[in-house]
Amino acid sequence: MGIYENHVLPRIVDLSCGSAMLDPVREQTCEGLHGRVVEIGFGSGRNVPFYPGAVASVTAVEPVDTGWHMAGKRLAAAKVPVERSGLDGQSLPFADNSFDSALSTWTLCTIPDARAALAELRRVLVPGGTFHFVEHGLAPDAGVQKWQQRLNPMQRTLFGGCHLNRDIRAMIENAGFEIREVDRFYESRTPKFLGALSRGVAISV
């Protein structure tokens, strides 16, 4: 990874994904996390303030050092222990059945092989463990989808491999999770091609 991916992009992501307008959806996504939690694509730790009291510990998986450093203040104020361990959601260095919950926010768009990452999450979650997610992806409307397909190559180039057109629900189900709840909506202050969100909880069965 070069200077752009290591130093510039994490700051752009922190500004866009870190907007306070997304805090309510982050809080809702984190509801119900419990026990030992693994978070993939930890970024700059924007979810840390929303980990509920039932969380015993968080293991953060993040390839880019800059994000972890930018998380400093939030980590210092964290109510639960958070440690960074693992650099790649596609290959997690953890034993089977070692977590009770998993969290991914705006990350399945970027991981090159998201299917591998979901298979890894399923492997490390206990049976019945919960996977909490909010992701942007393929819009429900054909008109928006057309723009997503057009803009996808540019998005991938400019934003570290971020895809606009991944079908989040289908990917999670195809990985063997059972969807417990999912809301699909457009984030009202984001252009629709980028703001088609899926937020929910899936169960590792």
Ligand SMILES: C[S@@+](CC[C@H](N)C(=O)[O-])C[C@H]1O[C@@H](n2cnc3c(N)ncnc32)[C@H](O)[C@@H]1O
């Ligand atoms: C758009 S950012 C979202 C960051 C954070 N989850 C948030 O909600 O603000 C995507 C994150 O995924 C991380 N990422 C990219 N490839 C990854 C991989 N293979 N495994 C884990 N995380 C990855 C990026 O470094 C980045 O921090």
